[in-house]
Amino acid sequence: MIQNKYRSSSEGIIATYNYEDIIEGSGIANFYCCESIDSTTTQYFLTGKPLVSSDSLGVALNAGATSYDTTFTYDAAFNTTRILKGDIYAQILGQTYTQSAGDVTFTVAASVYHYDGTTETQIGSTITTQTKIGGGDATTTAWTELLVISNSSVINFKVGDIIRLKLRLVGARTGGVHIFTVFTDPAESKTKIAVPFRIDI
Secondary structure, X not given: OOEXXXXXXXXXXXXXXXXXXXXXXXXXXXXXXXXXXXXXXXEEEEEOOOOOOOOOEEEEEOOOOOEEXXXXXXXXXXXXXXXXXXXXXXXXEEEEEEEEOOOEEXXXXXXXXXXXXXXXXXXXXXXXXXXXXXXXXXXXXEEEEEEEEOOOOEEEEOOXXXXXXXXXXXXXXXXXXXXXXXXXXXXXXXXXXXEEEEOOO
């Protein structure tokens, strides 16, 4: 059995600043969902690098599985202090594939947390995509969702603190065979969160 492990990455996160960012005093850092797999372990983490992910999140619902509800956790640890200020944007890319006729529904819920090694504190609220509906024989529907996690708090990240993204995949079927995928490959289809941090000028 392959073990799932949620690894915190301390890789450099790509921060992009323009003139308006500097005047406003904040800029955006992009954290991409990524997955690595070896002979024993599957690891999920956030990265700012265009890595080629081992896989994407795939869920199959068939005659033996009428429902699905699983949460995947992605972490990144900071090696410098950061101050989070403003709303967080979650960009989620995926598709629904129907192998045989029948109805199915899927949703993805995104939530972001500050973890200091002891306490996990949610930032804003959990936001859920529109319900994805699959039906018909051998049809594929691709989709992209942008979710806004409203945040009015100023959050201080110390060295070693973790920013954490949780993706909860929920599905239900009334017939047929269906595959639901969330693309988590930083090199191509980029499911990510865009996080505003204060710029020290």
